[in-house]
Amino acid sequence: MRAALDRIYDAAGYLAAFFVFAIFAVMIGGTALRELGLRSGGSDDIVAWFCAAAAFLAMAHTFRRGDFVRVMLGLERLGPVARRRMELLCLLVMVAFTGFLAVAAIRFVYESYALNDMANGLIAIPLWIPQSSFVVGALLLLVAVVDELATVLRGGTPAYIVAVEERHARGDFSEDL
């Protein structure tokens, strides 16, 4: 179960990275086509959709790696018992929010599918196709958050704390801005 979940989060993360690479490829390809005098219309829409896919699909992976920023000052001052309670509270807030987000994503992407909304740019495809990255990403994030909640309830340390501590111990700050 553990291994399977981890693999799913990471797979979505890699897929998101692929979309970042795809943005790069489409941009380069688009300018090359323009230089050759061919039309590269529609590439703006594709880039925007890829950008959304990269952001949504990476959410669960990013959350677990501790890259979502939060203010740690208060938490770090607490004793272990109080800290665990606060961590639980934060995760409960997170479950409530991501749950609502996932429901909203499913509800409105389904609506867009049912009403057959079309993209109004140069590439007229049904909008639910690019929007499905939102549904998948939001659902995965919800699963990842519940996963962490279960870890903390069982008395463990959440993955997002462990990952950051390990990274900083290695002297790797490339992911802090």
Place this chain on the structure above:
Amino acid sequence: MTLIGIGALLLAVMLALLAAGVWIAVSLAITGGIGMALFTSLPLDVTAKNLFTSFWGANASWELAALPLFIWMGEILFRTRLSEQMFTGLAPWLNRIPGRLMHTTILGCGIFGSVSGSSAATCATISKVALPELLKRGYDERVALGSLATAGTLGILIPPSITMVVYAVAAEASIIRIFLAGFFPGFLLMFLFSGYIAWWAWRHPDRTPPPDPPTTFAQKIKASGELIPCGLLILFIVVALVKGWATATECAAYGVLGSLALAWWGKSLTWKNFIDSLMGATRVSCMIMFILAGAKFLSMTMGYTGIPRALAEWVDSLHLAPYTLIAVLALIYIVLGTALDGISMIVLTATVVLPMIQKAGFDLIWFGIFIVMLVEIAEVTPPVGFNLFVLQNMTGRDSNEIALASLPFFAMLVVAIAIITVFPDLVTWLPDYVMGVEK
């Protein structure tokens, strides 16, 4: 309840969520949700629809696509030998200036800042080589730490800059315009930092070690030869921006291409480095876009309630002198910056502060540079300052000690902010010259 009262209540909710340690993006979105539920009569379904629209709209953005690419570019270069080349290439030229090799920190960060858009990455990349080399030669550790911590922040002032992309998206301003606006303030800041180092060295001649053995001109050129590829990359980005050949996103894509070529040339383009840099960039941009999405939902609520407009009118009715308003804002941002990272700080305040600023007659591009410089200060103010963490980790020194060492450079930043406030043309001249005056 008056609008200002509602605003104060929402602010209290948001601060409570943030202080409790709830993730910043979610704190913003929840505050927005509470505002929508309590102070508008919208049904829950419409709130959900608004949440959906703001998350989709924030992320499915062509403008924002520049963000992951600029981050990726920095991540690639971070994994090359660029920092060593920078030190060996710059050192021979600086032997005779007061302060000698200490200036490699400023120049190195300035040059790396023009290929990287992140402050912590610039600080880490330059410190990695410059710090041990300087200490080995007996340079003063305090000044070295202070200058590296603060000069690292040039990464976000000299374009490309991740912080500027975020500001431009939040303020709906042109990314290229604000990039161009960053050049002169960046040079000004480098000049002030180097000036301080020279002044310090002149006051403390006993604490500057003897120069390295002299080198001939030919040797100097040879040592700097390794900097040529990086120089070409910078030149390309600057020219592409100034000539308007490419949009910001295209510029970022070619920057990535150039960085990949540079890494390949320097034999550091392994499959592992490629994947690591791409994954790192994906995560960092996901984090930023998550905050932007949460903030977009919050600003939608703000729009419904009309709080920013009311606040802007209230500030306007105080008839503050423009300099007073700027001084108050600077103070607020310095305080916020002690606990928040720069991106969150900008996104958090944009909805409320930008209408105020426009009403008071300030230029949005100018304000962007002003805020980026305040974010630079935030990077070196404890308890939360990423550049302090980077150097703490590299040297084992306490971050408060490093913050103290940065104080003189911090003062230079404040001086630079004062200069651009008094002479706003320093910021707006280049974008206006290149792109024409904005109507």
